[in-house]
Amino acid sequence: MLLDFALPEHERKLIPDGRVSGSMPWVIAIMTFLTLLAAAAGLIMANAAMQGGADLARQVTVQIIEPDPTARKVQSDGAARILRSAPGVTDVEIVPDAQIREMLSPWLGEDVIDADIPVPSLIDIRLDSPANEEKLTELRNALSPIAPSAKLDSQADWMAPFFSLMNSLLLLAVGILLLLLIATSATVMLAVRSALNNHRETIEIMHMMGGTDVQAARLFQRRMALDALFGAVIGFILAVIVVLLLSFQFSAANSSLLSGAAMPWYGWIALAIIPLAITGLAMLIARRTVLSALKKML
């Protein structure tokens, strides 16, 4: 079917160039632009959810809640030692007291913190695989003789609502993508029908001279594909500009929640395929619309 682009000059003359599909290229440009934005948002969210999720799922925080500072120190050092040699633990880091106080100050106020209020000590550990209940229990048991007041929390737990939001947004993006593709198809179909009407006379004459349906369809599918390609490329360029600008702003914002929010390399490939897919879709729809309209002629 791609070879049909190499239509001989005289076949191109049969359906004169220009204005064949009216405003269709511009509608396609808008559709492509929106489709790409939805796809980009989906890709970025999927990437963030996957990266952040995989990362966070392996992080576990150990809290040691012990009012006596000395006992607390002994327990946390002991816990850290055990954790370092525990199987499956790749990284152990005692969060310095100063950092904990700094983290808490927005809630408790500077003055309170400066006073000798006891704060729990924290140990961040990282596992070689996502944390599950079994693993947490195993670690808890290993810690209980030395640090009875140790409490283990998987990071994934408190991030769960965030990830379910990400998932919903992802589904939404996919839904929007499908709706846009349907609208694009409908646009092409309408454009082909009106082009077909404008050139009914020519098509009928060809038909009466023994022109085949495929010959007639070829005239339209080529025009429609070229018009769609034109619109799709414009939509693509605009979408790329917008996505690039937004990703600069994302990285400038430097928020930890959004740290995973970047376009993965394969995302650009996916984005580049979309305008080509829309062009192919337009060509196919044009072909099918013409063929089914011609079926009604004897």
Next chain:
Amino acid sequence: MQSVVEFDNVGLRYGTGTEALTDISFTLYPGSFYFLTGASGAGKTSLLKLLYLAHRPSRGSIRMFDQDAVTLPRERMPGFRRRIGVVFQDFRLVPHLSTFDNIALPLRIAGIQEKDLQNPVSEMLNWIGLTDREHARPATLSGGEQQRVAIARAVIGRPEILVADEPTGNVDPDMARRLLQLFAALNKLGTTIVVATHDIHLLQEIENAQMMRLDAGRLADPTGSLRHPPKPLVLKS
């Protein structure tokens, strides 16, 4: 002799109206020349439409090129149509194509190479006297010129059957004679020709031409056998 076309008790009805054609039976032989006459509204164009496969009959049987044309599957129609040349009563030239491209259309549809169609099209342009208008669009041609283009387009592919609906209605008698000679030349090459016309002058131009007359949708000769044209009643102008 083997027939090219056989109509047997054919009827044609448009929609739910009365029959435009009733009980039409005749046989056309290869290399013969037929005139179809009849008053306006008698059904000449309707009969020709059945011949060039623009309509299926409402009843009766039609055989063409030794096959049943009534039940011919749709996908085999193009092959049949390429063997039939048509001059439409309203010409039906493609408005945005030049004279040259309009005449070349059947050859191009049949997939003839560009280099092989330059000569025949130029010859044809020369024959109809429109060489200097080869780039003109139909809208800029006179009625008679458009008619000549329509005829050139119908004969260029050397069809086995040529169907012409009032092909000389818009041209002067000299040009009409010239165009008929074109048909006669094609006829000599073996094409079966059917010309619908009101113009009784034409009938005497072709030797051995046979005549069919339609009267209100029926062939005037109820036996269905065709006869040679009567001696002309009107003197040559």
